[in-house]
Amino acid sequence: MAADLHCHTKMSDGTVSIEELVLLAKKRGLSAVAVTDHDTFAGAGRAVIYGKRKGIEVVPGAEFSTLDGKTGRKVHILCYFCPHPDRLLGLCRDIAQARKRAVLIMLHKVLKLYPVPVDMVMHRAQGSTNIFKQHIMHALMDAGYADSIYGEIYHHLFDPEEGVAYLPVHYPETRDVIRQIHEAGGVAVLAHPAEYDSYDILLELSASRVIDGIEISHPRTKPEDVKGFCALAKQYGLAMTGGSDFHGMYSRQMNPVGSYQTEDDQLQLLREKVKNY
DSSP states (O other): OEEEEEEOOTTTTOSSOHHHHHHHHHHTTOSEEEEOOBTOOTTHHHHHHHHHHHTOEEEEEEEEEEEOTTTOOEEEEEEEOOSOGGGGHHHHHHHHHHHHHHHHHHHHHHHHHSOOOHHHHHHHTTTSSSOOHHHHHHHHHHTTSOSOSSSHHHHHHHOTTTOSSOOOOOOOBHHHHHHHHHHTTOEEEEOOTTTTTOHHHHHHHHHTTOSSEEEEEOTTSOHHHHHHHHHHHHHHTOEEEEOOOBOGGGOSSOOOTTSSOEEHHHHHHHHHHHTTO
């Protein structure tokens, strides 16, 4: 058996509940599943308890949005097994506030273009710790203005280069976030390095052993990169993780829970790394 270490729920920008995620992982025959909602541990504790009841391990986690101070590129860091998540509440709050400020401005711009009641967006964000672009797009779909979450309308509105409603979020510096994760006792894994062109920082963080693992198996990892990522992880003793980046209906690609996996020996390696902090 293996684990899916990258899954999102309604607590951030997914469409399934914590309980549904656990049951989906159980049905797939996984040994474990991680709850990695964006910039929050809000549902992780409940998921762990529910997983025990259903006979499947739930790895508590979170996915932090950060910015590489050297290149200005976005970098996502997955945090796992944090014994003191309360020490990261300030970090979660700061990112959430920055995201909310930006999204509310984007929403204001969108509603000038499309006559949709703001309550439709808020209703679709109900249960989440924040408002995400997916919630806006869901409302536009239900109002008949869009036919998909990620399509022509999404690109027109939110493309970082050309989006008429896009506003960047000011995220914290990558290395500082990793430092805070370690100070809280957790382990840090660089998520989907290919997605944001994170190759430079991947080399730096691996060689200095600042990170604990690399997400090798992911829907948007290029096949030609896998061999290099594995070689890098083996060279520096880093865990090789995998996950579906599951968001339910809000997924960019339809990848069911368990589509991309972490082998049990790599999950055990992550557990052992927790003891280093």
